[in-house]
Amino acid sequence: xxxxxxxxxxxxxxxxxxxxxxxxxxxxxxxxxxxxxxxxxxxxxxxxxxxxxxxxxxxxxxxxxxxxxxxxxxxxxxxxxxxxxxxxxxxxxxxxxxxxxxxxxxxxxxxxxxxxxxxxxxxxxxxxxxxxxxxxxxxxxxxxxxxxxxxxxxxxxxxxxxxxxxxxxxxxxxxxxxxxxxxxxxxxxxxxxxxxxxxxxxxxxxxxxxxxxxxxxxxxxxxxxxxxxxxxxxxxxxxxxxxxxxxxxxxxxxxxxxxxxxxxxxxxxxxxxxxxxxxxxxxxxxxxxxxxxxxxxxxxxxxxxxxxxxxxxxxxxxxxxxxxxxxxxxxxxxxxxxxxxxxxxxxxxxxxxxxxxxxxxxxxxxxxxxxxxxxxxxxxxxxxxxxxxxxxxxxxxxxxxxxxxxxxxxxxxxxxxxxxxxxxxxxxxxxxxxxxxxxxxxxxxxxxxxxxxxxxxxx
Amino acid sequence: xxxxxxxxxxxxxxxxxxxxxxxxxxxxxxxxxxxxxxxxxxxxxxxxxxxxxxxxxxxxxxxxxxxxxxxxxxxxxxxxxxxxxxxxxxxxxxxxxxxxxxxxxxxxxxxxxxxxxxxxxxxxxxxxxxxxxxxxxxxxxxxxxxxxxxxxxxxxxxxxxxxxxxxxxxxxxxxxxxxxxxxxxxxxxxxxxxxxxxxxxxxxxxxxxxxxxxxxxxxxxxxxxxxxxxxxxxxxxxxxxxxxxxxxxxxxxxxxxxxxxxxxxxxxxxxxxxxxxxxxxxxxxxxxxxx
Numbered sequence: 226x227x228x229x230x231x232x233x234x235x236x237x238x239x240x241x242x243x244x245x246x247x248x249x250x251x252x253x254x255x256x257x258x259x260x261x262x263x264x265x266x267x268x269x270x271x272x273x274x275x276x277x278x279x280x281x282x283x284x285x286x287x288x289x290x291x292x293x294x295x296x297x298x299x300x301x302x303x304x305x306x307x308x309x310x311x312x313x314x315x316x317x318x319x320x321x322x323x324x325x326x327x328x329x330x331x332x333x334x335x336x337x338x339x340x341x342x343x344x345x346x347x348x349x350x351x352x353x354x355x356x357x358x359x360x361x362x363x364x365x366x367x368x369x370x371x372x373x374x375x376x377x378x379x380x381x382x383x384x385x386x387x388x389x390x391x392x393x394x395x396x397x398x399x400x401x402x403x404x405x406x407x408x409x410x411x412x413x414x415x416x417x418x419x420x421x422x423x424x425x426x427x428x429x430x431x432x433x434x435x436x437x438x439x440x441x442x443x444x445x446x447x448x449x450x451x452x453x454x455x456x457x458x459x460x461x462x463x464x465x466x467x468x469x470x471x472x473x474x475x476x477x478x479x480x481x482x483x484x485x486x487x488x489x490x491x492x493x494x495x496x497x498x499x500x501x502x503x504x505x506x507x508x509x510x511x512x513x514x515x516x517x518x519x520x521x522x523x524x525x526x527x528x529x530x531x532x533x534x535x536x537x538x539x540x541x542x543x544x545x546x547x548x549x550x551x552x553x554x555x556x557x558x559x560x561x562x563x564x565x566x567x568x569x570x571x572x573x574x575x576x577x578x579x580x581x582x583x584x585x586x587x588x589x590x591x592x593x594x595x596x597x598x599x600x601x602x603x604x605x606x607x608x609x610x611x612x613x614x615x616x617x618x619x620x621x622x623x624x625x626x627x628x629x630x631x632x633x634x635x636x637x638x639x640x641x642x643x644x645x646x647x648x649x650x651x652x653x654x655x656x657x658x659x660x661x662x663x664x665x666x667x668x669x670x671x672x673x674x675x676x677x678x679x680x681x682x683x684x
Numbered sequence: 685x686x687x688x689x690x691x692x693x694x695x696x697x698x699x700x701x702x703x704x705x706x707x708x709x710x711x712x713x714x715x716x717x718x719x720x721x722x723x724x725x726x727x728x729x730x731x732x733x734x735x736x737x738x739x740x741x742x743x744x745x746x747x748x749x750x751x752x753x754x755x756x757x758x759x760x761x762x763x764x765x766x767x768x769x770x771x772x773x774x775x776x777x778x779x780x781x782x783x784x785x786x787x788x789x790x791x792x793x794x795x796x797x798x799x800x801x802x803x804x805x806x807x808x809x810x811x812x813x814x815x816x817x818x819x820x821x822x823x824x825x826x827x828x829x830x831x832x833x834x835x836x837x838x839x840x841x842x843x844x845x846x847x848x849x850x851x852x853x854x855x856x857x858x859x860x861x862x863x864x865x866x867x868x869x870x871x872x873x874x875x876x877x878x879x880x881x882x883x884x885x886x887x888x889x890x891x892x893x894x895x896x897x898x899x900x901x902x903x904x905x906x907x908x909x910x911x912x913x914x915x916x917x918x919x920x921x922x923x924x925x926x927x928x929x930x931x932x933x934x935x936x937x938x939x940x941x942x943x944x945x946x947x948x949x950x951x952x953x954x955x956x957x958x959x960x961x962x963x964x965x966x967x968x969x970x971x972x973x974x975x
Contacts, residue, residue, distance in 0.1 A: 261783075270840065277836055485729070495719060495722065495723060532943075535913060539931060543744070544745045544748060545741035549729065550741060553726070619824040627917060630733070637830060640831065661822050
């Protein structure tokens with residue numbers, strides 16, 4: 226080896242010959258992380274995940290989120306008397322004179338036509354079903370009858386292997402479910418048919434609304450028409466009221482909850498910013514000469530921050546009851562601590578040169594603060610407040626579910642009832658949109674106010 | 685100062701300056717007015733929609749803490765026993781938070797490499813990775829966790845999955861910003877000696893950004909402890925669920941014991957992460973963007 230390369234090797238030996246112990250240390254850390262992860266994987270019960278997960282249940286809920294169903298009910302005692310209702314609700318029954326077009330009545334039978342061209346015919350003493358399942362099964366004509374008061378499939382014995390897989394015959398019930406979109410249940414007393422369709426029905430106007438019978442172009446004309454449906458108010462106003470008071474989708478309630486949530490985030494952050502900034506000057510070493518004031522304010526910030534917004538919300542919930550104040554104050558208290566701490570550090574970290582420069586022009590002390598300090602801390606101040614505003618939009622949703630109200634609580638309630646998963650889907654989409662809009666707005670504002678300064682989030 | 689004494693170009697300058705100052709003033713006045721308006725309407729709406737009024741709430745503000753402390757005082761020395769009783773629940777919650785932070789950070793690292801324009805030249809991939817992170821980040825953990833809890837049943841797993849998804853999005857964005865702000869010269873140097881893409885990341889990018897990534901990860905761990913406590917409230921188990929039960933039954937002394945544990949953990953974690961962060965990146969949290 227020549228002299229030059231030897232010298233080079235000696236000079237950079239720390240880079241080229243990394244000590245074995247250093248290798249060992251990184252492997253040790255890696256080993257620690259991996260072994261902890263394996264431990265956590267089992268202790269949290271991830272290995273039992275497949276036992277808990279019920280695919281049928283999940284599929285049903287997910288289907289409910291994007292489709293709706295109509296119930297067709299009748300009794301064996303009188304099959305000519307059929308009721309059709311939207312989602313099986315007691316108040317959403319179709320008028321017998323105005324049944325949907327997929328329901329046909331003849332002299333001796335009723336027919337329900339499905340989207341896959343399958344037909345279920347209801348006769349006086351039997352039900353016939355044709356055109357469901359795969360290509361082979363589509364040719365089958367299945368007949369369901371009462372035999373000795375028990376529902377049976379004609380021509381097949383109880384748990385016949387030749388029966389299609391989607392038919393389940395039990396003691397008191399025959400359950401037929403060719404796909405997620407069709408379902409027939411035959412009991413000894415009654416017959417229930419579920420006809421699923423894709424989409425969110427009655428999204429704009431609910432079942433009872435007079436606007437349902439109009440097409441979208443007719444609605445558009447009606448909106449501007451002076452021909453009033455309700456003589457008291459204009460059509461536009463009427464339509465708007467009908468939309469907000471939708472009984473199936475609760476638009477009015479959802480929107481007012483969203484407004485509450487946004488208010489919680491905005492007002493909470495604003496209060497936190499104002500109080501945080503004011504107190505930050507008192508906590509900064511180069512502004513406040515009194516040590517005990519600084520110490521006191523710092524510990525105050527720490528305790529505000531340390532008591533999490535969860536615990537604040539519990540205390541405020543007792544004092545103010547469920548509502549906006551709980552959310553606003555919980556956000557304001559926690560973030561006054563955090564923002565105050567950040568601001569006071571920013572004030573302490575400022576460059577003295579600018580202040581001295583302003584001083585050299587003969588400025589007074591107030592002017593020094595105004596033109597020497599404020600322009601320096603303003604970017605930090607604005608960007609941090611906006612970052613906190615972004616994260617507080619999410620916090621406000623969470624606070625809502627903890628009891629403060631707003632969209633969080635509504636979301637929790639509607640998922641706990643477990644019936645209308647489409648409402649859950651609708652609300653989560655709205656939450657997503659609001660959070661996204663708030664993020665975009667705050668990013669836009671930040672760029673507009675302070676340009677492209679990259680400030681790390683501290684929260 | 686008299687304008688007539690000034691030379692022409694200075695006069696022009698001063699006019700412009702005054703004009704700008706006026707516009708600035710106008711903007712400030714408008715924004716202050718907007719803030720006052722928002723505060724006024726907000727408090728009005730809050731007063732309307734809240735169950736109790738603000739003034740009555742202020743009167744009651746100290747009732748609950750005082751009642752809690754009175755009960756704690758009554759419990760005497762057995763209170764310390766209560767504190768110890770809830771340590772296992774705290775560890776359970778901590779376990780959830782730590783595991784989801786680790787997995788989330790690994791996912792975030794992978795996503796952020798694909799979302800950084802200086803490592804990936806294909807714009808479609810960068811765009812897709814960024815949108816994936818946006819979607820992961822936009823969902824509040826709670827919304828995801830409640831939905832998953834409903835589908836998977838009561839267990840810590842839904843909460844962990846929800847936190848992982850949110851962490852991957854939130855950390856991924858910060859990671860990719862840090863990677864994009866890294867010095868490109870080292871990557872180019874490695875490229876010039878013919879190193880592969882992976883070793884460019886390993887030797888060119890990671891040593892530069894590792895301290896920042898680690899400090900972000902620590903912050904996230906701290907946030908995730910709070911998040912998993914909250915998710916306990918809706919059925920994920922751990923100390924959050926205990927606190928929820930205790931509050932419903934109004935066991936004063938036990939409530940303060942759990943609150944004490946929570947505040948202690950959060951404060952300790954806060955100091956630990958600040959301390960480590962200062963060691964890693966020298967305490968400054970403002971990183972100016974050169975571009």
